[in-house]
Amino acid sequence: MGERVQSKQAEAVPRREGVWVRLVAWLERQAPAFFLLPTVLVILAFVLFPLVGSLYSSLSRLRFSDGGLELSFVGLANYRKVLLGSEQVHFLGQPGATGWVVGVMGLLVLGVGLVVYRRYRAGRPVWVWLGQPLLGGLLLLGFAWLFLSRLWPGTHMGTLQTTLFYVLVGTALQYLLGLGLALLCAERLPGTRFFRVLFILPLAITPIGVAYMFRMLTDTGKGPLVPLWEALGLGGFSWVNDPWGARLAVLIGDVWQWTPFAFIVLLAALQSVPQEQVEAAAVDGASRWQIFRHIIFPYLLPASATLVLIRLIEGFKIVDLPNILTNGGPGTATESITLHAYFAWRTLDIGTAAALGFLLLLLVSLATSLYAAWVLPRARGQV
Amino acid sequence: MRRNRSPLAPSPLQVGLSYLALGLASLFVLFPLYWLLITSFKLPIDVNSGPFYLPWLDFKPSLHAWEYVLGTLGPDVRRAYANTAVVALSSALLALFLGASAAYALTRFQYRPRVGAVVLFVACLGFVVLMAALGVPWQVAVGLGLAVFILGLQTLGRRFRRHLSNDDIALWLISNRILPPVVVVIPIYLLFQQLGLLDTRTALVISYTVINVPIAVWLMRDYFQNIPPDIEECAQIDGASRYRIFWTIVLPLAAPGLVATFLLLLVFAWNEYLLALFLSKANSQTMPLMVAAMSGTRGTEWWYMSVIIILMILPVVLLALVLERYIERGLIVGAVKG
Numbered sequence: 001m002g003e004r005v006q007s008k009q010a011e012a013v014p015r016r017e018g019v020w021v022r023l024v025a026w027l028e029r030q031a032p033a034f035f036l037l038p039t040v041l042v043i044l045a046f047v048l049f050p051l052v053g054s055l056y057s058s059l060s061r062l063r064f065s066d067g068g069l070e071l072s073f074v075g076l077a078n079y080r081k082v083l084l085g086s087e088q089v090h091f092l093g094q095p096g097a098t099g100w101v102v103g104v105m106g107l108l109v110l111g112v113g114l115v116v117y118r119r120y121r122a123g124r125p126v127w128v129w130l131g132q133p134l135l136g137g138l139l140l141l142g143f144a145w146l147f148l149s150r151l152w153p154g155t156h157m158g159t160l161q162t163t164l165f166y167v168l169v170g171t172a173l174q175y176l177l178g179l180g181l182a183l184l185c186a187e188r189l190p191g192t193r194f195f196r197v198l199f200i201l202p203l204a205i206t207p208i209g210v211a212y213m214f215r216m217l218t219d220t221g222k223g224p225l226v227p228l229w230e231a232l233g234l235g236g237f238s239w240v241n242d243p244w245g246a247r248l249a250v251l252i253g254d255v256w257q258w259t260p261f262a263f264i265v266l267l268a269a270l271q272s273v274p275q276e277q278v279e280a281a282a283v284d285g286a287s288r289w290q291i292f293r294h295i296i297f298p299y300l301l302p303a304s305a306t307l308v309l310i311r312l313i314e315g316f317k318i319v320d321l322p323n324i325l326t327n328g329g330p331g332t333a334t335e336s337i338t339l340h341a342y343f344a345w346r347t348l349d350i351g352t353a354a355a356l357g358f359l360l361l362l363l364v365s366l367a368t369s370l371y372a373a374w375v376l377p378r379a380r381g382q383v
Numbered sequence: 384m385r386r387n388r389s390p391l392a393p394s395p396l397q398v399g400l401s402y403l404a405l406g407l408a409s410l411f412v413l414f415p416l417y418w419l420l421i422t423s424f425k426l427p428i429d430v431n432s433g434p435f436y437l438p439w440l441d442f443k444p445s446l447h448a449w450e451y452v453l454g455t456l457g458p459d460v461r462r463a464y465a466n467t468a469v470v471a472l473s474s475a476l477l478a479l480f481l482g483a484s485a486a487y488a489l490t491r492f493q494y495r496p497r498v499g500a501v502v503l504f505v506a507c508l509g510f511v512v513l514m515a516a517l518g519v520p521w522q523v524a525v526g527l528g529l530a531v532f533i534l535g536l537q538t539l540g541r542r543f544r545r546h547l548s549n550d551d552i553a554l555w556l557i558s559n560r561i562l563p564p565v566v567v568v569i570p571i572y573l574l575f576q577q578l579g580l581l582d583t584r585t586a587l588v589i590s591y592t593v594i595n596v597p598i599a600v601w602l603m604r605d606y607f608q609n610i611p612p613d614i615e616e617c618a619q620i621d622g623a624s625r626y627r628i629f630w631t632i633v634l635p636l637a638a639p640g641l642v643a644t645f646l647l648l649l650v651f652a653w654n655e656y657l658l659a660l661f662l663s664k665a666n667s668q669t670m671p672l673m674v675a676a677m678s679g680t681r682g683t684e685w686w687y688m689s690v691i692i693i694l695m696i697l698p699v700v701l702l703a704l705v706l707e708r709y710i711e712r713g714l715i716v717g718a719v720k721g
Contacts, residue, residue, distance in 0.1 A: 024624070027624070027626070028624050028625060031492075031624075031625040031626065032488055032492040032494065034626075035484045035485065035487055035488030035492070035625075035629075036484075036485050036488040036489070036492075036494065036552075038481055038484070038485075039481045039482065039484070039485035039556070039596055039600065040485075040552075040556075042481065042592070042593060042596065043556065043559055043593055043596060043597075046574070046589065046590065046593040047559050047593065048508065049570060049574050050567040050570035050571045050574060051562070051567070051570075052508070052512050052570075053567075053569070053570030053573065053574075054562070054566045054567045054569070054570050056512070056516075057569070057570075058566075177408075180404065181405075181408055184401050184404060184405055185405075187401065189398065189401060189402070192405075193707060193708075195405050195408075195409065196707050196710070197700065197703045197704055197707055198409055198412055198413070199408065199409075199412060200646070200699075200703045200707075201412060201416065201696065201699075201700065201703075202412060203647070203650045203699075204650055204653070204654075204695070204696045204699035204700065204703070205654070205692055205695065205696060206653070206654035206655075206656060206670070206671040206674055206692070206695060207654060207656065208656050208671055208674055208675050209671070209674045209688070209692040209695065212674070212678065212683065212685075212688055212692075213415050213418070213419055213692070214415070215683075216418060216419075216422065216685060217415055217418060221433075222430065222431060222432070222433055222434055223434060224414075224418055224434045224436065226433075226434055227434065256411070256412070256415065261647065264643050264646065264647060264710070265602065265643060265647075267643070267710055268606065268639045268640050268642070268643035268644075268710050269605065269606075269609075269640075271639045271710065272606070272609040272639075299609070302605045302608060302609075303602075303605045303606075306601045306602060306604070306605050309557065309601070310557070310598060310601060310602075313557065313560055313561055314560070316561070316563075317561075317563045317564070319563070319565070320656070337563075338563040338565060341563060341565050341566060342565045345565055345566075350569065353565060353566060354566050356566075357562055357563050357565065357566030357567075358562075358566070360561070360562070360563060361561050361562050364561045365558060365561060368554065368557075368558065368561070369554070372550065372554050376550070380608075
């Protein structure tokens, strides 16, 4: 029935053709709405209330009162506490004297590098470089300063810097490893089917399970790696007591679990690379690197950009691994922002937890819009 | 030396290096899994008295953990298993369908929502919240808000000429995933309490679908973008409707992407923990809750936990084995040539 004329010409169908044809024509005209609206409506229906509710709770405090608990409105007090008050060092860390120097110097180097790079790329004088890129650059430098100035001895990393560390280093490692494995598995070598399934496996384990598994593996008394440490003369070393050791353990767990995500997305994207072009280039004597750089990689760029964006957003929410593996310790060395919020939440300090969540939302939204303004259009070939 | 061979065929050295890299990566992936597997056959004493590596040589494997989990805990595990399977499969399929159609829409149509309308919507939302906070019943507040929004759309909404684009819509979709679940979990609990859906699979299916749709949209968008639009235009000239084109041409062409996305959506729903913790008590308990439950008052019972994790992995492995072959060069090449 539906195989009659239904395309755009259908608008011109005379009325006497009947209700059915007109209905089909109407459906065809409304196709853009019917394809998109279900998703938008479903999300609006189930996201708005939690969003508004948690925004309200970030502006209030849970108090014990007669007959139970009540939320009382306290304005921006929770945000003030996190950014300026008693939770400031916990969240933002503390730059020592060295930290300041290194941070400011790193910032200068970064800033100058950025300017020079853009000038070189655009081939135009620096002073035209204004507006949105300038704003974005300032924000980036702000992030960089927050991170760099707390890396050196005598300084203290807050949950913000720890999270940034997990996200930046973790995403980069996952992407590179996933890309390498996807390229290897896309080659027609015997046995790649086995590897394909194998490399997807870590995703199949619930993050809580991965966290417990790595707690087994990194156990300093009964873990399988103990003899290895002793053989290396590191018997007395306990990664649990060393902030960077502990962060590294969390990072390895994160990479173990999420590299398959990059792997599977890139593997599917590799299937759209036109094989004829690759073969033609090979016949013309292009090296493997040239083929990858100029033929394969451009086809992977859109999927890569999406993948990195998703991993950035998800990475900022890392919580299970540091919670179970190290309980945020030693001290607060491995605590992420979400874990910070979770600890606050566990003590019924719902307001602070929500405030931290919304600060994270602000931070990630900024990062995401920078990414969407700079990286996405280039990756999709729209610039 | 390479003259007689296909220019693309790798040299033996390259093959060797490839296998070396694959082998190292497999070791990295497999070792934790191996440890999990042997832990599930260990007695508590074997776990607690130092690292033992090889069954029969280092320690005597025992089935006690498997017997406990499948026997004593059997009914609980079976129920959680069924719940996880039903919830993960249905929410993954729903999210895939919704996400794929939205992604198709975002790659083939131009949307131009007015900035004015969006601002108006947010303003009306604020209005509703304010009214609700001041004690107006929420049904009345929502009704009034909607009325104001529609009225405003007819008048004010037309004043502003600036448009948003498809990319803005996509960005908004994914931005719904930014807020950490810890922060929104109480409002979500209250929402499903109002709907009377607490401790049901429906609540989990709905919430997993909602949180996973943006990922489906973003992933599918890239796969659709790589499909040449010529084929669809031909079909359109032949008189096929948009829905038909989407269903019979575009989706089959995007099969590798669809399968990859489906697998990802499935494991995300399969593994979700925090929402399940809040939205289910006993009836709709899922497997991740069982994993976490193995670390309780008696300390962490690694042997039981390992068994449950292995039980959780198995179906995903089977599914990956079945679906992996579809993440293979699709029909695109043939279709364009033909």
